[in-house]
Amino acid sequence: MAGQLCWLFQFESDTEMILHLRLESHQPWKPYTAFPGLKVADYPIPRGSKGWATYQKLLKAGWTLIPTTMANKTFIEHSSLSLKIS
Template identity: 40%
Template sequence: MTDIPSGQMTWRPPGSSECALHLRHNASEPWRSYKDFPQYLVPDPPGFSEGYATFLALLKLNWQSL
């Protein structure tokens, strides 16, 4: 994952009951499941929350956690 734009991440977007990683590139975009971004997807170790490995990888690339 190099040369990717930074963005925002959240575990539960407003109005959602699903607790899994959601992403967007900027505040004007709707939240989408991290699975909708295969270019960023990092497989999760067994027993971890859905999207945790992707969250850590994007955090290292200066994505903002909201």
């Protein structure tokens, strides 16, 4: 199973980016921590990138990296849709 991955700002943060995943292109982006079967323990490096070890594993397994600018567009579209539905 190969999905998509990208780097987005952590929820309610505009300074720390973490790895986000989705299994299908029509699904919303979720932090890598929401996928316990896919994530790998983070490297014990102070201020290291959250999800870097998982990123390396999934990229090697054939996952596709989506540019942050493109992922942000779909992230905003999904967020707007959720607000309209509720």
